Amino acid sequence: MSAKTAEKGRTVAAALLVTPDGRYLMQLRDDVPRILLPGHWACFGGAIEPGETPEAAMRRELAEEIEFRARELAAFTEMQVRFPVDPPRWDHMHFFAVPILASDIDRMVLHEGQGKALFTPEALAAESRVAPWDLAAVLMHARRRALFPR
Numbered sequence: 001m002s003a004k005t006a007e008k009g010r011t012v013a014a015a016l017l018v019t020p021d022g023r024y025l026m027q028l029r030d031d032v033p034r035i036l037l038p039g040h041w042a043c044f045g046g047a048i049e050p051g052e053t054p055e056a057a058m059r060r061e062l063a064e065e066i067e068f069r070a071r072e073l074a075a076f077t078e079m080q081v082r083f084p085v086d087p088p089r090w091d092h093m094h095f096f097a098v099p100i101l102a103s104d105i106d107r108m109v110l111h112e113g114q115g116k117a118l119f120t121p122e123a124l125a126a127e128s129r130v131a132p133w134d135l136a137a138v139l140m141h142a143r144r145r146a147l148f149p150r
Contacts, residue, residue, distance in 0.1 A: 008089060008090075009090035009091045009092065010047045010048075010089075010091050011047070011054075011093075011094070012057075012092070012093050013048055013055075013058035013061060013093075013094045014044070014045035014094070014095050014134060014137065015045050015062060015095075015096055016043065016138060016141050017043075018098070018099060018100065019099075020099070020101070022120065023120055024119050024120075024121065024138050025044070025100060025116055025117070026041045026042065026043065026044075026116065026117060026119055026124065027041070027042055027043070027044050027065070027110075027112070027113040027115075027116055028040075028041055028113050028114040028117070029113055029131075030112070030114055031114060036085070037131050039114070039129055040130055041129060041130040042130070042131040042134045043095070043131070043134040043137070044061065044062060044066060045057075045058065045061050045062075046064075048094070054094040054096075055073055055096070057094075058070070058096050058098075059073065062098070064112070066109060066110055066111065066112075067109040068100075068104060071099070072099060073096045074096060074098075076095045076096060076097045076137070076140075076141055077095050077137060078092065078093060078094050079093050079133060079136070080092050080093070095141075121138055121139055121143075124138055
């Protein structure tokens with residue numbers, strides 16, 4: 001058995017909630033010590049349940065966390081992250097691009113986390129407390145045309 005298969009992990013869905021002007025809606029995680037990265041800015045999302053598709057999980061998480069029903073979701077990227085915690089853990093992350101409007105944000109009701117805010121990619125990168133894998137996905141999405149020209 002490889003070290004990777006011996007380490008437990010989760011499969012998660014995360015939303016790149018992006019406005020037409022290129023800002024990203026982020027969640028300020030709860031500030032409790034029992035969770036990973038308390039008090040950090042991160043994407044909305046969470047664990048994919050057994051038998052659930054990543055897209056279904058993304059829709060469920062958005063409904064649970066902010067009462068948002070996404071009109072459209074587009075798979076954007078996936079990544080695996082090995083967290084240097086004790087014991088080590090691998091997470092497989094599915095990131096979805098989810099277009100939102102100001103009117104959507106006005107109707108959102110926050111049920112998880114301390115708050116939410118819009119960030120330009122540059123402002124998010126300047127934050128000292130941001131989930132680095134989520135920041136990487138935001139920067140990849142924001143710069144996708146230059147990074148991945150067709």
